[in-house]
Amino acid sequence: MAKLPNKNAIGSRKKLIAIVLTAVVLLVLPLVIDSDYIKHLLIMSSLGAILAMTFSLLYSAGLITLGAAAFYAIGAYASTLLVMNAGFSFWLALPLVVLIAAVLALGFGSVFVRNAGVAFVIISLIFVQVVIIAAGQLEFLGGWGGIIGISRPDAIGPVQFTSKTAFYYLMLAVLLLVVLAFNALYSSRMGRVWRAIKLSPHLAGTLGINPYKYRLLAFVVGSTVAALAGCFYAHYSQIITPGAFGGWLSIYVQLYAVVGGLEYYILGPIIGAVLMTFVPEYLRIVKEIEPIITGALLLIIILFFPGGILGTIKNSKVDPFWNLKGKGRSDKTGFKETAEVGRG
Amino acid sequence: MKKLMVFLFLILVLVALPVLGACGAPPPAPATAATGDVKTLKIGSTLPFTNSLGIDTKKALEMIIPAFNKAGGLTVNGQKYNLDLVIYDDKYTADGGRAAVERLVNEDKVKFIICQVGSAPIVAGLSVTEPAKIPVFCGGASEKIIDPKMQYTYGTATWRTNLPPLFPLLKKAFPNAQTMVNLSPDDETGKALARDHANIATKLGIKVLDNIFYPRDTQDFAPFATKIMSLKPDIMDYPGAVAGTQFGLQFKALYEAGFKGAHISPMPPNMVEVLAVTPKESMEGLISILPSTEIPNPTAMAKQYKADWTAKYGGWSVASLTWIPAFYAFVEAVKKANSVDPEVVSAYISKNGLQWESPNGKGILVKRPDYKVDRFCDTVATLDFSLYKGGNFEYLGTISAEEALAANQTAFGGQWK
Amino acid sequence: MSLGLFVQLLVNALTIGSIYILMVLGLDIILRGTKILNFAHGQLYMIGAYVMFLFFQMLHVNYIVSLLLAGIALAIVGALSYLGIFAILSKRFTVSTSFSYRLLLSAMASVGLMMILQQGTLLAFGTQERGIQSPFPQILDIFDVRISLLRVVIIILSVLVCLGLYLLMYKTSFGRLLRAVSYDPEAVTLQGVNAFWILVLCFALGSALAGLAGAIIAPLFSVTNQMGQNVIFLSFLVLLLGGIGSYRGTIIGGLLVGLLLSFGFQFLGGVAELFVFMLVIIILIIRPGGLLGEATE
Known part of the structure; x- marks a missing residue:
C-alpha cells in the first residue's frame, strides 16, 4: 500500500467519511445506471482523467506539455501490435509497453526537456504530429485507416472484460492505482523538488538541484503513465486510428486540468475530465452551437475562475471534502505564484 | 461569497441543461x-x-x-x-x-x-x-x-462492383489507354478502393503505374500533379475521392500541369462544387457514373x-x-x-x-x-455511364443490375447469387 | 531531374512556403508582444479566406481591395478578441505570476477563442466547401514548364507583405514601440507610453497577417472550415525551426519547410512529411533555439 500523502490526510474523520462515500458511490454506480452509454462516458472520463493527471504532473515540475496524446498513442499502438501481431497476452503486454514507453520517453525527453518554456510546449505538440504521421504513413501500423478488431483484455480467471460494467471496474482500479502512485510521488522529496523547480528553477539550482534531471524524470513518469492509459484505450475501443490521437486531444487534456483546478494535481484532473466529458455530450441537444458554448464556458472559467472548480470552492472558504491534492497548502488567492527569477 | 454564488449558478445551469433537454426532446413512448x-x-x-x-x-x-x-x-x-x-x-x-x-x-x-x-x-x-x-x-x-x-x-x-462494367466503356472511348495512376485519399475508403481498382485494372490489361495517396484534408494538389506528370499515365483514376470541391482541385492541378488523358470516377461529380474551383476544360475526358436522374429517359x-x-x-x-x-x-x-x-x-x-x-x-x-x-x-x-466531352456529359449507356452481376462474376469468379 | 521539373517543384515550394511565412510572422509577433501562444491563429487564417470569398467571389469587389479588406477585417477581429479576452486575462497576471502559468492560461484562452471562431464561421457560412474563381487563370508555358500565373502572383504578394512588414517594424515609430514592448513592456510604460494599446495593435497586426495569408491562398485552394486546423501545426513547426523572435529565421524556416515538403514528396512520397518533422527535431537537438533564435531559459 502506498503511503498516504499528508500527515493529516487520514486523521480527520470528515475526510474518511468523504473517501468512503466516494468509494461507495463509484462502486455502486454501474449497478444503478442501466445505460451502457453513461458507462462508456465514465470509462472515457477515467482515461481522460489519467491523461490529465500526467499533464498536471509535468506542470508541477514547470513543464507545459501539449504532447500527452503522443505517448497515449504510443502505448495504444505498442500494446495493439504486441497483442494482435506478436500474440502476447494483454497482461504480459502491459509491463512491456510501460518499459518501451519509459525508454522512448527517456530518449526523446532528454532532448525535449532541454528547452523548458515556449519551445517545450511547441516541441511536445509537434511530437504528437510526428507520432500521428508515423502511424498514418507506416503500413505495419495500419495506416490512416487504423487497426480494427483489437481484442478486449484477456479474462483473469472468471473475470471477463467484455461488458462495459467490467471494464468500468477495471478502469476504476487503474485510476485508483495511478492516484495512489502520484499521491506518493507528490508527498515524497521528488514532488517537493518539482514544485521548487516550478517556482524557480534558478533558485532550485542554487540549492544544488539539477532542474534538467528532475524535469526529465517528471517527463518519463508522465509519459509512461500516459502510455499505460493508451493500452487500456486501445483494448477498450477495439479500434485505433491516428486521427483519434490528433492534436486537439492533448489540448482537451489540458482543459480537464484547468477546469478542475490547476493546482489540484490529482482531484482537479479527475473532476475536470468527468465534467468536460459529460457536458459537451449533453450539450448535443443544442447541436450546432455546442462548441461555442463549450468554448465560452472555458473562457469564463479561465477569465473569472482561474482556480478552476476546486480552486473556486477553496477560495470561497467552503471546506473541500477531500484535501487530496499534491500541494501541502495553497495560499488564499489560490493561484499567485512567486516569480521565476529572470523570466517574467 | 458572491463569486461562489455566481459559480454555483453556472454549475446549476450546466446541470439543468441536460434535464431541460430531456424534457424538451420529443417523448417517444407517449407518442x-x-x-x-x-x-x-x-x-x-x-x-x-x-x-x-x-x-x-x-x-x-x-x-x-x-x-x-x-x-x-x-x-x-x-x-x-x-x-x-x-x-x-x-x-x-x-x-x-x-x-x-x-x-x-x-x-x-x-x-x-x-x-x-x-x-x-x-x-x-x-x-x-x-x-x-x-x-x-x-x-x-x-x-x-x-x-x-x-x-x-x-x-x-x-x-x-462498378469497375468491371465501366472498363469496357473506357476501352471503347480511349482505345489506346494503357497505363493508369490511382489518386486516392489516405483513409479506409481510399485504401480499400485503390487496392480494388488496381486489382481489376490489372486483370483487364491496364498497367497501374502507381497508387498515390493524399491526406483527407489536402488542398494543395500541385505536388501530386507534378509527380503524376512525371509518371505519364494515360488514365487517371480517383478511387474513394469525395467528388466535390476536392475533386475540382485535383482536376485543376492536373490541368495546370498539362494532363490530357482520360479520368475515371465511379462517383458522379458534384458539378456545382467542382466548377466553383476549376475551369470546365480541366474535366475533359472524364468517364463517370451518370446520376440516374440525368439519363435520357429516367425512371418514374x-x-x-x-x-x-x-x-x-x-x-x-x-x-x-x-x-x-x-x-x-x-x-x-x-x-x-x-x-x-x-x-x-x-x-x-x-x-x-x-x-x-x-x-x-x-x-x-x-x-x-x-x-x-x-x-x-x-x-x-x-x-448509367457518361463521358464529359466539350463541356457536357455525353450519355454512354446503361448497364442493368443483371449485366453488372454477370460482368463481376466474370471478372472475380465464383457464384454470386 | 529535368530543369522543368525542378522549376515546377520550386514554384510549388515557394507558394506553400510563403503562406507559412506570413502565418508564422503573425504568430511570432503575437507571441513576442503579448506572450500568447495563439492557437486560434489557424481560425483567423480561415476567416481571412472566408472574407475573401465574401468580397471577391460574392460581391465582386476588386482583387487587391478584397485582400486589403480581409486584412482589415481580421485586424478588427484580432483587436476585439484581445480586448474581450486577453486584456481581461492579463489583468490577472502580476509581475510575480510565473511564466509557465501565464503561458498556459493564455494558450488555453486562445483555445476557447478558437472553438468559438471555428464554430461561429461554420454557422455563418455553412459546412459547404466554397470555391473562389481564380483571378489569374492563365498558365505560363515557358520552355516546357507550366506554371499557373496565380502561383506567381501569390509569391509576389507574399514578398510585398513581408517588405511592408519590414518597413513597418524597422522604419516607423510604431514599429520601434512594438519591438520595445516585445522586449520589456514595463520599461515602455515607464517611458510614458501606453503599452496597452500597443499590445492591442500587436495582436491585431498578427491577426491581419493570418487573415492576409488566408485571403491570398483562397483562390488557389478551396475555402473550407477545416483549413485552419490543417495549417496550424506546420506553422508551429516553422516557428520553432526558424527560432522564436527572429524574422529572418522565420523566412528561412518557411522556405526550408516548403522546399523539403515539395521535393521530398516528389522523391519519397507521403513519408516526406515524417522526415521533415524528424529533421526539425534533429535541428532542434543541435540548435535548441531554432535556426536563428536564441534558446530561452
Whole structure:
C-alpha cells in the first residue's frame, strides 16, 4: 500500500467519511445506471482523467506539455501490435509497453526537456504530429485507416472484460492505482523538488538541484503513465486510428486540468475530465452551437475562475471534502505564484 | 461569497441543461400511445456534417422519411409503423463514428442503421452494431464491411462492383489507354478502393503505374500533379475521392500541369462544387457514373426524387443518390421479412437475399465468394455511364443490375447469387 | 531531374512556403508582444479566406481591395478578441505570476477563442466547401514548364507583405514601440507610453497577417472550415525551426519547410512529411533555439 500523502490526510474523520462515500458511490454506480452509454462516458472520463493527471504532473515540475496524446498513442499502438501481431497476452503486454514507453520517453525527453518554456510546449505538440504521421504513413501500423478488431483484455480467471460494467471496474482500479502512485510521488522529496523547480528553477539550482534531471524524470513518469492509459484505450475501443490521437486531444487534456483546478494535481484532473466529458455530450441537444458554448464556458472559467472548480470552492472558504491534492497548502488567492527569477 | 454564488449558478445551469433537454426532446413512448394503432420504429444514421456527401444525404433522408411516413409508413404484420430517424455527426472519422453509433445503439436504442457514408465511421461502428445484432445498411467502400466475420452488415452501394462494367466503356472511348495512376485519399475508403481498382485494372490489361495517396484534408494538389506528370499515365483514376470541391482541385492541378488523358470516377461529380474551383476544360475526358436522374429517359422514381428535391430545397444536387439505396433496401427487407425484429430481418436476408428498387434503379444483394463470404452482403445495381466531352456529359449507356452481376462474376469468379 | 521539373517543384515550394511565412510572422509577433501562444491563429487564417470569398467571389469587389479588406477585417477581429479576452486575462497576471502559468492560461484562452471562431464561421457560412474563381487563370508555358500565373502572383504578394512588414517594424515609430514592448513592456510604460494599446495593435497586426495569408491562398485552394486546423501545426513547426523572435529565421524556416515538403514528396512520397518533422527535431537537438533564435531559459 502506498503511503498516504499528508500527515493529516487520514486523521480527520470528515475526510474518511468523504473517501468512503466516494468509494461507495463509484462502486455502486454501474449497478444503478442501466445505460451502457453513461458507462462508456465514465470509462472515457477515467482515461481522460489519467491523461490529465500526467499533464498536471509535468506542470508541477514547470513543464507545459501539449504532447500527452503522443505517448497515449504510443502505448495504444505498442500494446495493439504486441497483442494482435506478436500474440502476447494483454497482461504480459502491459509491463512491456510501460518499459518501451519509459525508454522512448527517456530518449526523446532528454532532448525535449532541454528547452523548458515556449519551445517545450511547441516541441511536445509537434511530437504528437510526428507520432500521428508515423502511424498514418507506416503500413505495419495500419495506416490512416487504423487497426480494427483489437481484442478486449484477456479474462483473469472468471473475470471477463467484455461488458462495459467490467471494464468500468477495471478502469476504476487503474485510476485508483495511478492516484495512489502520484499521491506518493507528490508527498515524497521528488514532488517537493518539482514544485521548487516550478517556482524557480534558478533558485532550485542554487540549492544544488539539477532542474534538467528532475524535469526529465517528471517527463518519463508522465509519459509512461500516459502510455499505460493508451493500452487500456486501445483494448477498450477495439479500434485505433491516428486521427483519434490528433492534436486537439492533448489540448482537451489540458482543459480537464484547468477546469478542475490547476493546482489540484490529482482531484482537479479527475473532476475536470468527468465534467468536460459529460457536458459537451449533453450539450448535443443544442447541436450546432455546442462548441461555442463549450468554448465560452472555458473562457469564463479561465477569465473569472482561474482556480478552476476546486480552486473556486477553496477560495470561497467552503471546506473541500477531500484535501487530496499534491500541494501541502495553497495560499488564499489560490493561484499567485512567486516569480521565476529572470523570466517574467 | 458572491463569486461562489455566481459559480454555483453556472454549475446549476450546466446541470439543468441536460434535464431541460430531456424534457424538451420529443417523448417517444407517449407518442406511440397517443396515436394508438401507429407505432414508431426507431432507426439511426451517422453522417459527416462537414462534407457535401453527408449534408446531401441528410437532406435526402429528411425529405424521404417524412414523405414515407405521410404515405402510410411501414405495414408489418398488419401493424403500422412510422419511422423515426436519429442522425448524428460522425465527422467522417473512426472515433466520431464509433461515438455516434455507440450513442445510437445504447442510448437511442435504434433497431436499424442506414445510409452511413464514410468507411472509417462505418467500420468503427461495426464493433458496436455487430455484438448488438443491429443490421446496418450502409454505403461504405471498405472491404471490411463485407468481412466474413460480419453477420448483420450490408453494403448497398456499388463501390466494389462498378469497375468491371465501366472498363469496357473506357476501352471503347480511349482505345489506346494503357497505363493508369490511382489518386486516392489516405483513409479506409481510399485504401480499400485503390487496392480494388488496381486489382481489376490489372486483370483487364491496364498497367497501374502507381497508387498515390493524399491526406483527407489536402488542398494543395500541385505536388501530386507534378509527380503524376512525371509518371505519364494515360488514365487517371480517383478511387474513394469525395467528388466535390476536392475533386475540382485535383482536376485543376492536373490541368495546370498539362494532363490530357482520360479520368475515371465511379462517383458522379458534384458539378456545382467542382466548377466553383476549376475551369470546365480541366474535366475533359472524364468517364463517370451518370446520376440516374440525368439519363435520357429516367425512371418514374428518379424523376419523382428529383422533383421532390427541387420542390423542397430549390436547386438540385446529385450527391445523395449514391447513398440513399440503403434506405430502400432497408424498407424492402423489413417488408419482405414481415417483421421489425432486427434478427428476423437479417435471418430473412441471409436465407433469401434481397432485391429493391430505388431512384438509382434496381439493386441486388449478392454473395462475395472472391472474399470468401457466403452471405448476401454486397450490391450490384443498375449503372448509367457518361463521358464529359466539350463541356457536357455525353450519355454512354446503361448497364442493368443483371449485366453488372454477370460482368463481376466474370471478372472475380465464383457464384454470386 | 529535368530543369522543368525542378522549376515546377520550386514554384510549388515557394507558394506553400510563403503562406507559412506570413502565418508564422503573425504568430511570432503575437507571441513576442503579448506572450500568447495563439492557437486560434489557424481560425483567423480561415476567416481571412472566408472574407475573401465574401468580397471577391460574392460581391465582386476588386482583387487587391478584397485582400486589403480581409486584412482589415481580421485586424478588427484580432483587436476585439484581445480586448474581450486577453486584456481581461492579463489583468490577472502580476509581475510575480510565473511564466509557465501565464503561458498556459493564455494558450488555453486562445483555445476557447478558437472553438468559438471555428464554430461561429461554420454557422455563418455553412459546412459547404466554397470555391473562389481564380483571378489569374492563365498558365505560363515557358520552355516546357507550366506554371499557373496565380502561383506567381501569390509569391509576389507574399514578398510585398513581408517588405511592408519590414518597413513597418524597422522604419516607423510604431514599429520601434512594438519591438520595445516585445522586449520589456514595463520599461515602455515607464517611458510614458501606453503599452496597452500597443499590445492591442500587436495582436491585431498578427491577426491581419493570418487573415492576409488566408485571403491570398483562397483562390488557389478551396475555402473550407477545416483549413485552419490543417495549417496550424506546420506553422508551429516553422516557428520553432526558424527560432522564436527572429524574422529572418522565420523566412528561412518557411522556405526550408516548403522546399523539403515539395521535393521530398516528389522523391519519397507521403513519408516526406515524417522526415521533415524528424529533421526539425534533429535541428532542434543541435540548435535548441531554432535556426536563428536564441534558446530561452
